[in-house]
């Protein structure tokens with residue numbers, strides 16, 4: 001990757017940061033690591049934690065965390081600018097050329113943004129009643145979905161809005177949940193909820209073929225997406241042996257066995273590509 005490509009990535013990250021207004025709740029709402037109020041963890045989770053012999057999750061009792069970097073070990077494809085000229089507003093939003101396609105974006109140091117990281121197996125299954133995050137939103141900003149890859153919990157309400165002066169439509173095709181297709185004029189917003197666990201649900205826009213996002217739905221809050229520097233952090237983990245999975249829309253999936261204690265665990269993972 002050249003310096004030019006890196007500059008594009010940085011520029012894109014800045015735009016995403018400015019556009020989003022609030023940071024994605026990478027850490028579980030129940031966590032925080034600063035002695036959050038335990039009663040918050042008792043908030044009702046419509047999913048009920050999957051039933052069975054689960055114990056109520058009390059955030060203050062779980063201080064384990066995992067953080068690290070995901071890198072790409074294969075040969076990255078060139079992240080060409082997307083041609084957004086078909087829409088006057090979108091074209092005007094990118095006066096120096098279209099946005100870099102996040103599907104192909106790999107940083108010059110091989111770190112990889114937009115990787116979804118989650119606890120696939122482990123002690124989190126022994127708990128229920130996880131607090132469902134509030135306040136998360138997905139934006140359509142400058143004719144791109146922001147964020148591009150994200151996770152929500154089962155039963156979590158979140159907002160999808162259109163900050164652009166053009167019309168979008170939120171076309172969602174889940175595997176296990178009901179499909180959604182909502183036209184959104186400038187400034188519109190809709191509340192979405194997915195009832196069931198689901199994998200990488202594609203969000204598209206029928207007006208702008210390049211627009212895409214992916215939404216994971218989990219029964220617990222132990223997930224994150226790597227940021228523009230390929231970094232992630234997940235807090236509030238019950239101690240024990242986990243299988244973490246990582247997923248990238250273009251560069252594949254992998255699983256890692258990690259033992260988490262009561263303190264911070266640092267990892268460095270590489271996706272080798274499909």
Ligand SMILES: [Cu+2]
Pocket residue numbers: 143167168169205206207208211
């Ligand atoms: Cu659109």
